[in-house]
Amino acid sequence: MRSTVIKQMLEDLPEPSEGEEQQDPVPLMDRSCNSKILEKVIEYLTKHQEFDTSSTPQEDKDAWDKKYVEVEDEDLFNLILAANFLDVKDLLDLTCKTVAEYIKQCKTPEEIRQRFNIPNDFTPVNAISFDFFLF
Amino acid sequence: DDSSSAQAEGEETSQANKRSRIEKDKSSEVEASSHPYGVKPLGNLMFEEAENIRTSSLGKLNIFDDMTVIKLLSMLSYQDLNKIASASKALYVFSHNPDVWRNLTLETFGGDFTFTGNWKTTFGTRLLGDKFPGHVPLRVENLFSDVLFSPWMRATMTIRNAWLKRDNIDRRSNLSLEEFVEKYEKPGRPVIITDVIPTRPAQEAWAKETLLRRFGDVKFRVSATVDMTLDRFADYCSKASEERPLYLFDKSFCSSCPEMDKEYSTPIYFQDDLMRLVPAEIRPDYRWLLYGPARSGSSFHVDPNANFAWNALIWGRKKWIFYPPDQVPPGVELTSDGGMQQTEFSLLEWFENYYPQTKEGYRPLECLTTGGELLYVPKGWWHCVLNVDDSLAIATNCVTRYNLLDAVDYLQQASRAQSEYRTDDGDVPTSVIYPSPLLPSRPAVAATTASSCASDASAAAAVAA
Numbered sequence: 259m260r261s262t263v264i265k266q267m268l269e270d271l272p273e274p275s276e277g278e279e280q281q282d283p284v285p286l287m288d289r290s291c292n293s294k295i296l297e298k299v300i301e302y303l304t305k306h307q308e309f310d311t312s313s314t315p316q317e318d319k320d321a322w323d324k325k326y327v328e329v330e331d332e333d334l335f336n337l338i339l340a341a342n343f344l345d346v347k348d349l350l351d352l353t354c355k356t357v358a359e360y361i362k363q364c365k366t367p368e369e370i371r372q373r374f375n376i377p378n379d380f381t382p383v384n385a386i387s388f389d390f391f392l393f
Numbered sequence: 394d395d396s397s398s399a400q401a402e403g404e405e406t407s408q409a410n411k412r413s414r415i416e417k418d419k420s421s422e423v424e425a426s427s428h429p430y431g432v433k434p435l436g437n438l439m440f441e442e443a444e445n446i447r448t449s450s451l452g453k454l455n456i457f458d459d460m461t462v463i464k465l466l467s468m469l470s471y472q473d474l475n476k477i478a479s480a481s482k483a484l485y486v487f488s489h490n491p492d493v494w495r496n497l498t499l500e501t502f503g504g505d506f507t508f509t510g511n512w513k514t515t516f517g518t519r520l521l522g523d524k525f526p527g528h529v530p531l532r533v534e535n536l537f538s539d540v541l542f543s544p545w546m547r548a549t550m551t552i553r554n555a556w557l558k559r560d561n562i563d564r565r566s567n568l569s570l571e572e573f574v575e576k577y578e579k580p581g582r583p584v585i586i587t588d589v590i591p592t593r594p595a596q597e598a599w600a601k602e603t604l605l606r607r608f609g610d611v612k613f614r615v616s617a618t619v620d621m622t623l624d625r626f627a628d629y630c631s632k633a634s635e636e637r638p639l640y641l642f643d644k645s646f647c648s649s650c651p652e653m654d655k656e657y658s659t660p661i662y663f664q665d666d667l668m669r670l671v672p673a674e675i676r677p678d679y680r681w682l683l684y685g686p687a688r689s690g691s692s693f694h695v696d697p698n699a700n701f702a703w704n705a706l707i708w709g710r711k712k713w714i715f716y717p718p719d720q721v722p723p724g725v726e727l728t729s730d731g732g733m734q735q736t737e738f739s740l741l742e743w744f745e746n747y748y749p750q751t752k753e754g755y756r757p758l759e760c761l762t763t764g765g766e767l768l769y770v771p772k773g774w775w776h777c778v779l780n781v782d783d784s785l786a787i788a789t790n791c792v793t794r795y796n797l798l799d800a801v802d803y804l805q806q807a808s809r810a811q812s813e814y815r816t817d818d819g820d821v822p823t824s825v826i827y828p829s830p831l832l833p834s835r836p837a838v839a840a841t842t843a844s845s846c847a848s849d850a851s852a853a854a855a856v857a858a
Binding site: 331335336338339342350354355357358361362364366367370371374375376377378379380384 | 446449450451452453454456457458461464465468469470473476477479480481482484485531
């Protein structure tokens with residue numbers, strides 16, 4: 259069970275009475291967990307379950323993962339939040355590394371700003387005393 | 394009196410450690426203005442007429458909570474970290490989070506660094522030597538964050554006397570073996586024995602300056618992940634003021650320093666250690682040299698393999714809290730399969746948030762051991778340990794006839810299931826000796842599996858029985 263949060267929630271549910279199936283819904287309360295993102299998380303979990311049972315080679319897994327994260331920023335960021343909330347470590351690492359890769363592709367601070375809509379809120383005075391970016 | 398001079402030395406050192414010692418008081422304004430990058434606690438937003446700059450200053454990244462931002466930044470190279478630090482004020486402050494630079498330092502250089510007071514300059518100096526341009530923290534206004542503020546506050550505040558006062562574990566001297574067995578070992582009660590660590594020669598030969606002279610360039614395992622020379626580690630201890638300090642926790646000290654092995658002997662109470670009958674190459678780790686600065690320590694755990702332990706404190710001070718086997722300490726969660734779940738928060742955080750619970754409800758056993766005192770930790774008991782000053786100790790796990798059957802049972806079970814407690818090479822996992830969650834959890838060395846050790850050891854222990 260890759261999501262420890264869901265696992266915990268399932269365990270916390272009361273036992274169904276004899277003969278009945280587990281009916282109680284598991285509440286997932288986090289704004290990132292809309293149905294679109296949840297489906298995407300389930301897609302990841304299902305696929306990696308398949309990988310595990312059929313001993314897929316690592317390079318194939320990596321290739322699938324790479325395509326999986328080719329989504330818009332908004333979805334990628336919500337995936338990070340969902341993976342964090344549901345405590346799916348592999349997915350969290352994958353999605354965070356993807357964003358780290360985007361940062362890496364930016365050659366300058368200005369490119370980073372443009373990529374992520376970050377304002378340059380330093381004052382000219384700040385800029386004089388800065389020692390960063392010197393190494 | 395050697396133990397009090399060692400104590401005074403410890404106190405001096407720990408006072409020299411603290412650059413901005415702040416007693417926590419009601420007015421967080423005082424504290425807030427002192428954070429090196431100007432960060433203020435989240436609660437301040439309620440009474441300050443200001444907006445949290447992170448909303449604008451993080452751009453699209455504002456969707457992420459503080460921990461996730463730090464997680465992202467911790468995946469960057471130092472060059473990318475410097476770039477993103479230049480992007481905006483909020484990113485500048487997040488990028489200078491000490492955990493991130495500590496992680497970079499340890500991953501890049503292992504234990505081969507000289508701590509200079511903060512991790513960024515430590516990294517930069519190690520990387521560039523004289524060519525490192527230095528780092529002067531820029532204070533930013535209106536950045537509110539508990540994730541950034543609280544660790545700094547816990548790193549610099551003094552350890553409260555209120556946490557240290559309760560001391561209700563028996564102290565004994567002239568304790569016969571028979572009385573120890575009947576009163577403490579069989580019923581499983583902790584006890585402090587005050588007359589087994591000789592004042593001379595062990596405490597003199599192992600005084601801090603002496604140890605540095607003798608073994609300064611010997612490497613020891615630190616925080617289960619890097620190896621540092623004793624010189625460098627002692628230097629780190631004298632300069633660092635961290636919420637989750639590095640902790641020297643070395644299981645091989647008797648092979649790296651054979652003289653140390655000869656300079657201490659097992660007290661009579663523990664000489665009947667049946668684990669010595671297990672061949673050395675498969676015996677689980679059982680003795681450690683422990684050296685840590687103030688605030689280092691071990692979060693709540695139960696010693697594995699149903700062993701008991703004795704902890705001989707040579708110099709320093711350790712605060713201990715004990716809960717009996719059937720009483721899970723406040724703040725500790727057990728995983729659903731019954732395994733131990735280490736708390737995510739630091740020892741200091743535990744003290745801040747949970748220590749008050751020890752006053753109502755279940756009362757734990759507590760003590761503050763000082764140099765020259767040896768503590769017996771009965772099997773199965775939950776305990777946590779906080780180094781109040783720089784401290785040096787030896788800890789040993791053993792099995793005598795009184796816990797042999799439990800130990801054999803445990804090992805037989807462990808050989809069938811993957812042990813959650815041990816890392817592959819049998820070393821104490823970092824989750825117990827609580828470094829930052831960002832620290833890499835695997836040491837660089839290759840390992841033998843705990844479960845194969847466990848099955849061999851259980852077979853051998855059964856033979857010994």
